[in-house]
Amino acid sequence: MRVFVTGASGWIGSASVEELLGAGHEVVGLARSDDSAAALAARGVEVLRGELDDLDSLRAGAEQADAVVHLANKHDFADQAVSNLAERNAVETLTTVLAGSDRPFVLASGVAGFAFGRPVTEEDASPFSGLDSPRGGAENLALERVGAGVRSVAVRFAPTVHGSGDHGFIAVLVAAARERGAVGYVGDGSNRWSAVHRSDAARLVRFAVEHAPAGSRLHAVAEEGITTREIAEAIGRGLGLSTVSVAPGDATEHLGWIGAFFAMDFSAASAATRRLAGWEPTGPTLAEDLASGAYFTG
Template sequence: MHMHVFVTGASGWIGSHTVDDLLAAGHTVTGLVRSDSAAEAVRAKGADVLRGDLDDLDALRRGATEAEGVLHLANKHDWSDPVATNRTERAAVETLATALVGTDRPLVVASGVAALADGRPATESDPNPFTGPDSMRGGSENRGFDFVDQGVRTIAARFSPTTHGTGDHGFIAAIVAAAQRTGVSGYVGEGTNRWAAVHVTDAARLVRLGLEQAPAGTRLHAVAETGISTRAVAEAIGAGLGLPVTSVDPADAEEHFGFIGRFFAMDMAATSDGTRELLGWEPTGPGLLEDIAGGAYFPVRVA
């Protein structure tokens, strides 16, 4: 069934690839955009635009009300003011979900795999521990699920800490920037902590499949690789940039890496067995280390 889908974050990293996937599958799309350049980029794909941002609750309400499905992929990601970021995220999810009450229409809420499990890869059966407006992402995953009993087909799309590919400006790009700035490719401590990973095109396809098929209350894991050690990531970056690879003391991680240091020290491994079985989703994109070696984050050095 073809749907008219409202997408927040439509011009962002995951959002732009998801819009491409939705359109290719025959859906129509309206994307929430903040700027003229974002509007131009979304229109160029063949989607409509709605001007506004996550603080514009009227725009969110209108976009959701006029759609047959909603993908909430936007986030302020303001690391300097996480309290405001989390409260905005919670209010946005509440507004989108309230607009869909009683419709049984899908609302896919972006989430993550961090802090779901202790010492083992997280699974889809692990509940999200974050509740309340002051928690991570404002507890938006659980807040979205509050509306399942009110006729909203809420689905959580939990993304890997790195959703990678050429053009990514996220976590791996920040690690690369730290290596270029400091002259060494670092990892925290022993570098044995792991990060789950997924290529952005695989993540986009998963979001679309979840929108189309997943039952209310489903947790989906956008995970292609369960866990790549941060030391392996640092070694791949070092090889690509021709820099030495070194351990960074955990106490110095934020000073060395910047804000990303606190995340690079975390173990964020996860599986996606349940997601694959439910949706028939099989990742086909390159792996993270392959992407780094292939020059997705910097020009490939020629020996």
């Protein structure tokens, strides 16, 4: 298949591109910078220049593709409305092009914000709809387009997609700990985060493109829930720093913007995904990645 990938040079996107290329697919990657374009071209990816806000480029990529994988996101944590609007517009544009074709549309989503007091499962519909909700309600929007002839599949990623070279949430926590001289966790640290290694997440993206039924929700989750205190203690061991409990009201002051996220429970199950996809994670656990020292060099 000819697969158009947004976020192709990103953390999950670059691994997914390698999976797709390795399976014999032709990949077209959206690139917003010269560096990203050069990196994609060097790996044998056809480059389409454009940004997430460039809806004409998104249309062009989707029109010429047999499948679309949408992994790009602005991740503007200072102004979520900007990210939400861009995400919703992108999904509306891409799925409009794919309507009536039954071509795959694989959307990056997450397991945050369900607030059930239990692990989120694949059967749980997203509680978010509309522009003012997280990600602009893009998951529900994409799945609604199944009725319009789009093979939409939501891949919900664990909050930490970890591995060597990660610049995501765990790296941000490490940076905050270095700045403060101690590793903070919120309250008693009993809230849990799910996790998945980058290589395992990429394999699930490829399955979604090739085989997942329309309307599927897949959970890229290898570890259902690791307590945030355990995560903090592992970071502390890597940095040689002590761990401290931070009151919920002080989380943002101590940890920065990620404090609000580190106070939440992001646990999720993946039993249904494993049965459907025959997917068994084989990459290192989060604890193993932290113990390897990959997050503490440089």
